[in-house]
Amino acid sequence: MAQEQKQPRKSSQEETATEEVVETDVAERKEMIDEDVDAILDEIDEVLETNAEDFVKSFIQKGGE
C-alpha cells in the first residue's frame, strides 16, 4: 500500500519538453495507470473472501426498519 500513496510526478523539466516527448510521456503515464490499477486489484484479490459464490449465497438477511 505504501507505494500506492506515492503519486508519480513529472519534473518541471519534463513538462517543458517537446511534443514528441509529451507523446511518449502520455504513453508512459498510461502504462503507469495500468500498473496502478493492477496493483490495487492485486491487493484486493488478496483480501476477497474465498469462494465468492458460496459467500454471496450465504449472505441472507431479514428485512429491517
Next chain:
Amino acid sequence: MSVRRVMGTEVEYGISVQGQPSANPMVASSQIVNAYASSTARARRARWDFEEESPLRDARGFDMARQIADPSQLTDEDLGLANVILTNGARLYVDHAHPEYSSPEVTTPLDVVRWEKAGEQVMLDASRMAAQVPGSTPILLYKNNTDNKGASYGAHENYLMRRSTQFAEIVRHLTPFFVSRQVVTGAGRVGIGQDGRDTTADRGFQISQRSDYFEVEVGLETTLKRPIINTRDEPHADPAVYRRLHVILGDANLAEVSIYLKSGTTALVLAMIEDGFIDRDLSVEGAVKALRDVSHDPTLRHLVTLRDGRRLTAVQLQLEYLDLARKYVEDRYGSDADDQTVDVLARWESVLTRLERDPMECATELDWVAKLKLLQQYRDRDGLGWDDAKLHLIDLQYADVRPDKGLYHRLAAAGRIERLLDDATIEAAMHDPPVDTRAYFRGRCLDKYADAVAAASWDSVIFDLPGRESLQRVPTIDPLRGTRAHVGELIDRCDTAQALVAAITR
C-alpha cells in the same frame, strides 16, 4: 437556517455469522450489542426509556391503530432485546434482525459524518469483542442495505423541522430532490430488482442500494410499501414547535463526502422549504418509477419527466436545487454564510459539474462511483459478466466494517477515497458526545454518573438515586438545551448524581 439543523442518523447493519447462514440474526445482533455494552459499561446498564416513543404517529395528523399495525412497526415494545445508550449520546440496540446505531443529535453535516463514522467503529469493536467470547463464531457486519435476495434494511436520516411548515409543501419540494439526490448519495449496487436477479441487457449495476425497494410516494410504513416521503412524526421534542422528518430512502454510505453532502444538501433544501423560498415547481411525473429509472442508469443520461413537461437528467434536477440554494444563501446570509454552508455549496457544485461531464471523475468522493470503478476494472481485467459472483462479492465486501477486509477501507487506506476527518477525531467521537445538543447532557451523565442512571432516551435521563423512593426523570425535551454551554460547568462541579439532580431541580 443554512446547513445547520438538529440532525441524526440511524444505521442498521447487515449481519452474518460466518459459515452459518441459518443462524438467528436476532441472537447474533444481541451478541454484538451485549458484547459492546458489557465491555464498555463500567456500572449498571442504563435501559432505554420508551415513554415518549410513538412510532404510529403520522405527520398527517392521525395515529394508526395498534391492532392494524404490522408487528414490525411496533418498535416501542421492549422485547428484552439488547438496547443501550453510549457515553457519546448514541443508542446501540437490536432493531428487528439487525444491530443498529443511532447517532446522537448533532447540528452540522460534518458532525453527522463524525458521529456516524464513530458508529462504524463501535460496530467494529463490538464484533471483535463478541469474537472473544469463548466458543463464539465470528460475526460479520456490513454497512449496506440489502442482501440482494429481496430483503432491505435502512439507513435513516432525521431532521428537526418547524411544525408550522405545511407537510404538503415538504412532500412537493422534497420528492424531486429525493428522486435525484441518489446521483450524489447512492452507495452503488450490483443487481437490479428487489431480489437482484434482473441482469438482462447487461444492465447489472445501479446507483442506489435502496431505490428498488420503494413502492409509494408518501406513507407511514418503513418495512412494507416503503414511501419516498415517510410520514412518521415522532419529534422527540416539543410537538407544538417541531416535527422530525424521518428520511428512509437513503443508502448507507461509507464515503465521508457522500454522507457529508447527503445531510448538507438535504438540510439546505429543508431550510428553503421552511422559508417558502422555492418558487418553482419541480414535481416529477411518476416519482416511484423515476426513482428506480435514475438508479438504473449509471451513465446519468436518463431523462426524468417533470409535471410541467420538461425533461431533465437527475444531475440537472439537482442543479436546479443547487441554483436555488445558492440564491437562498446569498439572499439570507450574503458573505456572512458559515463555513460549512459555503463548503457544502462548493462541493455540491463541483460534484454535479463533474458527474455531468464524466461520473468517473467522482471516484475518489462518492461511494457508487468508487464501487463502479472498481467493478469495471475487474470486468476489464477478468472479462466478468454482471452476474458473476465475484462482482456481487465485491459489492458486499465494499461494506465490510473490518479495515483489513472491507474494500471501502482498503481504497481509503490507499488514498483512493477522500477523507474529511482523521481517525483520531472519529475515535474520540465513539466516547465523547457532541457539545452543542442535549446529547451532551445525556452522554456526560452516562459517563460520569453511570451507577445512578436507570434509563435514558432522546428526551429524558432517569436517575435512580440512593435514599429516593421514586426515580427522578430529567426531561430533555429541547434538543438545543443541555449543551456544554448550558450544563458543562454544572456537571464538572457535581461529583454525584444526587448533587446534579439537586442543582437542576432546586
